[in-house]
Amino acid sequence: MSALAWIAAVSLAAWLWLLLGQGFFWRTDVRLPPRREPAEWPSVGVVVPARDEAAVLPGSLPSLLAQDYPGRAEIFLVDDGSTDGTGDLARRLAERHGGLPLTVSSPGEPPAGWTGKLWAVRHGIALARARDPEYLLLTDADIAHGPASLRDAVAASHAGGFDLVSQMARLRVESAWERLVVPAFVYFFAQLYPFRWIGRRGARTSAAAGGCVLLRADAAERARIPDAIRHAVIDDVALARAVRRSGGHIWLGLAEHVDSVRPYPRLADLWRMVARSAYAQLRHNPLLLVGAVAGLAVVYLAPPAALFAGAAAGDVAAAVLGGLAWLVMTGTYLPMLRYYRQPPWLALALPWTAFLYLLMTVDSAVRHYRGRGAAWKGRTYARPEPAPEQR
Template sequence: MGQTARVSAFVWIAVGSLAAWLWLLLCQGFFWRTDIRLPARREPRAWPPVCVVVPARDEAAVLPDSLPTLLAQDYPGRAEVFLVDDGSSDGTGELARELAARYGGLPLTVGSPGEPPAGWTGKLWAVRHGIALARAREPEYLLLTDADIAHAPDSLRRLVAAAGTGGFDAVSLMARLRVESRWERLVVPAFVYFFAQLYPFRRIGKKGTRTAAAAGGCVLLRADTAERARIPDAIRHAVIDDVALARAVKGGGGHIWLGLADRVDSVRPYPRLHDLWRMVSRSAYAQLRHNPLLLAGTVAGLALVYLVPPVALAVGDPVAKAVGGLAWLVMTGTYLPMLRYYRQPLWLAPLLPFTAFLYLLMTLDSAVQHYRGRGAAWKGRTYTRPDAVPDEG
């Protein structure tokens, strides 16, 4: 009788996993589709002035592949670049000046804000300094882009045209991340897939919905919207600053859009599992608001959705095998479009449960590092949780 009860319980768990996948397939904003690209746009009669703000800390390794693409933007209006050297020790600022002298193009200003005060992340302190420098030029738009992001020559004009045509206060592109090493192929497409599952792009672009997110590597933001939303001051302590920025804009009634990029690419390599692990674990627990209950729920949810199907197929009774196999099939099918977008072999799709297990371990490690006082550590800085710093009002 006990054995029967245990088998029945496992079948019900497998059924719960299948139900979760059917709900994700049909009711989570069709997150698995990859056709959300820059919306229809028309070029304006007069191109508005734009300032590009690039926070950079120890980015000399990637800057030669990214900064020249910004300087070479084919933008019909007035545009210039502000690179903010955030206390680099590798000559980032000097290299930026050398690249500007070598390649020419848009005017470049290199600034340095000094060490961030308590309550600020280094990146947002640098962004604040860059926006302050840009305001003297009275731009209509600000392009916030990371130092590892390479842009096609028409990237800026396409972003501005899309924002103006759609009436968007913020337009963000999820840059195509590098997928060259074995671990990048396994982990990176899943990273974007999981992000879209949490923040379905279709819902983000609709007015009246609460879903808000952006991709910090490429955000075109109206300058007056940034001022009204007090960006970046209002989000100065945010480790996941792109989502916080989007929430601040949308919470103030702004219209935002997020989609996948075609010709905006990250040039930062993550050749080893350790590199990818650190990228995810430094902010995973912050995403859960440092809440142990949310952590427990996330671990249980990941196990139910991603781990139960292969376990049921491997060790379950015939009913559990059938249900688990069907859930795994739905999971695999939803992952195929992301693999196609990243031009990766489709045989990687059935490996998604293994990748999800890695992300589960990364999330647990993020919590462990937080309670050891090493959470949210990045490039020599460790940030406390937001409620541990004084509010400047």
């Protein structure tokens, strides 16, 4: 066989392994189980870190205020140095909509060694603990919750014995770039952290989705959350690993009624979202970067290249093997497109989307070595620490 055919064969073998041996990551049926309500509903402190979120709060905060929760619940929104009136807007929304009690406060600028978000989370957890809640819901300011979202998560944690229940919010897919990039973002995440593996006791794979994390308060204390992860850029994965290391049982799945209202209308917006943390995911290791780039090229770019180049050159083996690899790739992406209610033909564009992610990852490394590191909302963490490694 030609060199191109051998590369296509390696890609096909990789896809067959991903199809069957990576926790069936491509399936989208890991959801919260049917609700089994506890005899007594535990109290919950809802912590919302918010920095310059006035544009999205009207679409998210009212959904938290309106939670249909039978137990005691209170919201603590931490205004992390906003310059757009986020805190005042939150108070006005609470006055207008009523519902759950809301406390708005600000911790000031984070000290050295803390990311801004985690410093805000620390402040919010401290406020919540003054009310002695049994659970903490950590949710981002751009996340809208269905009326029974909190109720369903608490019931799932109680019935399943989970110390952490996290739902991957359904991200917005309205612009052309969002349709191309966003479903793939969740698909790639699930490939790295198969949801089925995460829910097993004693599993090594740990992850959470930072937009919606329900955490038992005693588990947070055992894991020293958030102090133990205060410098983590990928804070949701770091949080899950810390809980797992302290003996906690965790669960992660796709959300039914938890949605992000944050728009990413342009490619530049999505690029910043990915590039700010992609190299941290690789532990800022150049060798891992080279491996990731090579892996993306062989797994995602080689199949269509082998198909078209092989067909043009009369290399039947390369064309057939490349076509089969592309077919398996396309089939594994279809469930995620269905979950996001997108047309099936977008699955054929996955190699192009993977190429964009490859460029975003390289750009993330370039930013790191130029001292710009993880930049977000006016703050730059030039040399951020990676999330703690799995143990």
